[in-house]
Amino acid sequence: MQSLYLTVVVIVAWFVLCGVMWRLHKARQSVDTKLNSSVLIVYASQTGNAQTIAHNCAQALSLSTSSVMALNNVTLEHLNQVKKVLFVVSTYGDGEAPDNGNLFAKHLNSELPTADEKQATAAGTLVLSHLQYSVIALGDSNYPEFCAFGFHVNQVMLEAKAELLEDVITVDNYDEQHTHLADITPKWLNLQQDPQQITAVSSPQYWQLIGREILNPGYDDEALLQLSFNSIGATPVWQAGDLVDIQPQHPVDRVASWLDKNNLDGELLLTYKGQQQSLRAWLAVRELSNSCPPIIDDLLEQLPYLSKRSYSVASVSENGQLQLVVRLLRKNDNSLGLASGYLGHYCQLGDIIQGQIKSITQHHNHQLNKPIILIGAGSGLAGLKAQLAARILAKRQGNSDIGDSWLIFGERNSDPQLPINQLLTSLKEKDLTKLSCAFSRDSQHPKYVQNILLNEQLLLKRWLDNGAVIYVCGCLSGMGESVQQTLLEILGQTVVEKLQQQGNYIRDVY
Numbered sequence: 001m002q003s004l005y006l007t008v009v010v011i012v013a014w015f016v017l018c019g020v021m022w023r024l025h026k027a028r029q030s031v032d033t034k035l036n037s038s039v040l041i042v043y044a045s046q047t048g049n050a051q052t053i054a055h056n057c058a059q060a061l062s063l064s065t066s067s068v069m070a071l072n073n074v075t076l077e078h079l080n081q082v083k084k085v086l087f088v089v090s091t092y093g094d095g096e097a098p099d100n101g102n103l104f105a106k107h108l109n110s111e112l113p114t115a116d117e118k119q120a121t122a123a124g125t126l127v128l129s130h131l132q133y134s135v136i137a138l139g140d141s142n143y144p145e146f147c148a149f150g151f152h153v154n155q156v157m158l159e160a161k162a163e164l165l166e167d168v169i170t171v172d173n174y175d176e177q178h179t180h181l182a183d184i185t186p187k188w189l190n191l192q193q194d195p196q197q198i199t200a201v202s203s204p205q206y207w208q209l210i211g212r213e214i215l216n217p218g219y220d221d222e223a224l225l226q227l228s229f230n231s232i233g234a235t236p237v238w239q240a241g242d243l244v245d246i247q248p249q250h251p252v253d254r255v256a257s258w259l260d261k262n263n264l265d266g267e268l269l270l271t272y273k274g275q276q277q278s279l280r281a282w283l284a285v286r287e288l289s290n291s292c293p294p295i296i297d298d299l300l301e302q303l304p305y306l307s308k309r310s311y312s313v314a315s316v317s318e319n320g321q322l323q324l325v326v327r328l329l330r331k332n333d334n335s336l337g338l339a340s341g342y343l344g345h346y347c348q349l350g351d352i353i354q355g356q357i358k359s360i361t362q363h364h365n366h367q368l369n370k371p372i373i374l375i376g377a378g379s380g381l382a383g384l385k386a387q388l389a390a391r392i393l394a395k396r397q398g399n400s401d402i403g404d405s406w407l408i409f410g411e412r413n414s415d416p417q418l419p420i421n422q423l424l425t426s427l428k429e430k431d432l433t434k435l436s437c438a439f440s441r442d443s444q445h446p447k448y449v450q451n452i453l454l455n456e457q458l459l460l461k462r463w464l465d466n467g468a469v470i471y472v473c474g475c476l477s478g479m480g481e482s483v484q485q486t487l488l489e490i491l492g493q494t495v496v497e498k499l500q501q502q503g504n505y506i507r508d509v510y
């Protein structure tokens with residue numbers, strides 16, 4: 001009798017505990033979806049620009065951080081709580097969505113069956129007629145599908161009967177240092193009216209080149225270089241997954257011939273926006289157009305800055321130095337790529353360059369206790385090395401619970417004497433659980449990282465069952481796209497999307 005009584009007590013206690021846990025879970029869910037503002041700012045961003053603009057807008061409007069979220073996290077419940085939405089979205093791939101925006105339309109549609117009836121038409125399409133919105137679309141007009149994803153989001157909203165407040169604002173090649181927020185935001189945000197609303201742009205960061213090693217000497221047409229820099233002034237903080245935006249410079253000869261052609265004295269001192277330096281120094285970072293503005297004072301207003309180029313960091317800031325891995329781009333006419341040529345050839349040891357660290361939160365992997373599968377090729381070694389550096393640092397700091405790491409890496413030549421292959425071997429000996437290499441130029445049967453994934457798919461699944469995070473770094477066309485396709489083949493779309501949403505499939509591909 002006593003044991004029956006005890007069993008009943010245990011069962012009742014169990015139900016009470018389950019009830020409490022369920023209520024706690026529901027409460028937490030409702031906190032997550034509760035917004036405390038009538039404006040929602042939504043971003044979709046691959047390399048951080050749209051995300052930065054979204055946060056800067058929120059800061060300028062004194063909105064709480066919960067008013068800013070990635071497009072993939074937006075639900076109907078969020079949209080029902082607000083009156084206005086500002087979309088800040090970039091375009092990625094070939095006119096596609098960034099990784100944190102690619103599930104948006106799918107999410108909204110999948111919620112339709114449970115949505116308020118008024119929100120679904122008879123045909124089952126979404127109706128958001130209570131919403132007003134604007135779109136800031138980031139892109140690069142060098143791509144054929146300029147700002148395509150921004151226009152797609154606009155189309156989805158228009159079809160849902162939401163009201164577009166202003167034409168879609170397109171931003172070509174956004175550069176935080178040279179773009180005023182007020183110039184790229186819709187008028188209804190009123191950002192320019194209150195001077196206190198102006199958000200701080202991070203001051204320029206400078207770095208001294210202290211080391212440059214060719215990782216594949218003898219292969220001049222496709223040199224891969226490892227560069228090391230010391231910070232000038234206080235070392236900024238960055239983590240694995242972050243980028244640095246480098247301000248490229250023209251080779252000295254290029255500036256000299258432009259000055260000659262336009263009969264200008266390079267030593268002439270010019271003051272622009274409170275800074276004085278020689279005309280030669282000013283021109284090194286400007287587009288050198290065919291026609292020179294006739295009035296010298298107008299020169300710097302009219303010649304835009306050379307666009308910055310992003311590079312994945314290959315080190316963590318705790319190690320002191322900023323490291324990059326750069327592929328020297330050689331064009332068909334044998335000239336070098338502007339930024340890779342500047343970093344990898346023209347810049348001399350001791351020279352100082354400008355580069356802004358950009359924090360890319362969606363590339364951060366804080367789950368160091370979980371295994372990691374690092375996949376990449378060529379210059380993608382940068383992002384993979386940074387992930388390993390974070391793990392090595394955590395171990396050194398006494399964290400004994402670090403997951404296994406498997407590097408799947410593709411390069412061109414397998415020659416064991418090449419520094420790149422010696423670097424891989426030393427990583428294998430010290431820091432990796434498993435190394436799998438694919439070489440594309442060795443035999444009649446070139447091998448790529450996606451071949452390794454296919455051959456090792458059982459092992460891949462076992463690592464994923466153990467909670468592994470996949471981190472991919474390198475070129476999108478070729479490597480990044482093939483890896484994505486192969487993962488879809490092996491794991492299926494649902495699993496891949498789930499991994500992505502959980503932050504367990506991270507792509508730093510370009």
Ligand SMILES: Cc1cc2nc3c(=O)[nH]c(=O)nc-3n(C[C@H](O)[C@H](O)[C@H](O)COP(=O)(O)OP(=O)(O)OC[C@H]3O[C@@H](n4cnc5c(N)ncnc54)[C@H](O)[C@@H]3O)c2cc1C
Pocket residue numbers: 047140142173243248307309310311312313325326327328329336337338339340341379380382383508509510
């Ligand atoms: C997120 C990200 C991370 C990257 N990480 C690395 C890395 O770790 N290592 C590495 O080697 N590379 C990396 N890259 C590529 C790098 O940013 C450069 O694209 C590459 O070095 C070639 O640039 P370049 O100036 O040498 O060549 P350029 O030929 O001068 O330029 C090459 C490409 O840049 C674009 N471009 C050219 N002119 C302009 C212009 N005026 N305005 C805007 N775009 C222009 C064009 O698309 C062109 O095809 C990364 C790119 C991105 C987006």
Ligand SMILES: Cc1cc2nc3c(=O)[nH]c(=O)nc-3n(C[C@H](O)[C@H](O)[C@H](O)COP(=O)(O)O)c2cc1C
Pocket residue numbers: 044045046047048049050051089090091092093094095096098138139140141143144145146147148173174476509510
């Ligand atoms: C791999 C890659 C692909 C891109 N594809 C496009 C494109 O198809 N159309 C476009 O307008 N811009 C394209 N861009 C340019 C980006 O949209 C632009 O750099 C933008 O400022 C990035 O913003 P984000 O940092 O928020 O992702 C591409 C950029 C990269 C790196």
